[in-house]
Amino acid sequence: MATGWVILIAVIALLAGAALGFFIARKYMMSYLEKNPPINEQMLRTLMMQMGQKPSQKKINQMMRAMNAHTKK
Template identity: 45%
Template sequence: MLYGVLGLLIGLVIGFFAARYFFKKNLRKNPPINEKMIRAMFMEMGRKPNETQIKRIMKSINDQYK
């Protein structure tokens, strides 16, 4: 009985960290937002974005996934 509970706890901890790792890896490869979407959002707000603003926003988004 003790081995079953211990094995379950160890499996949960390993599963949590493995899922977290793969989720972050997937977000780095396929970000939910890209530069084209940022440009479209700026245009909807009536602003013309410059490349510096777009790069800064993309950097801040990418920094969150590290």
């Protein structure tokens, strides 16, 4: 009978740990993405201007497609 209680407590602890871990990881990722947002068109335009290039919308769209294709791999 004692073995049944040990197994039950272990399963409950495992489920509670998994749920707690999920919420902690979710909160960490939300704060990380808030501090380090993924690159967007405006950031890409600013970066190109800082490098001395005159960004055209066609070039920005091309670079965004390339970056999105690279992140999906």
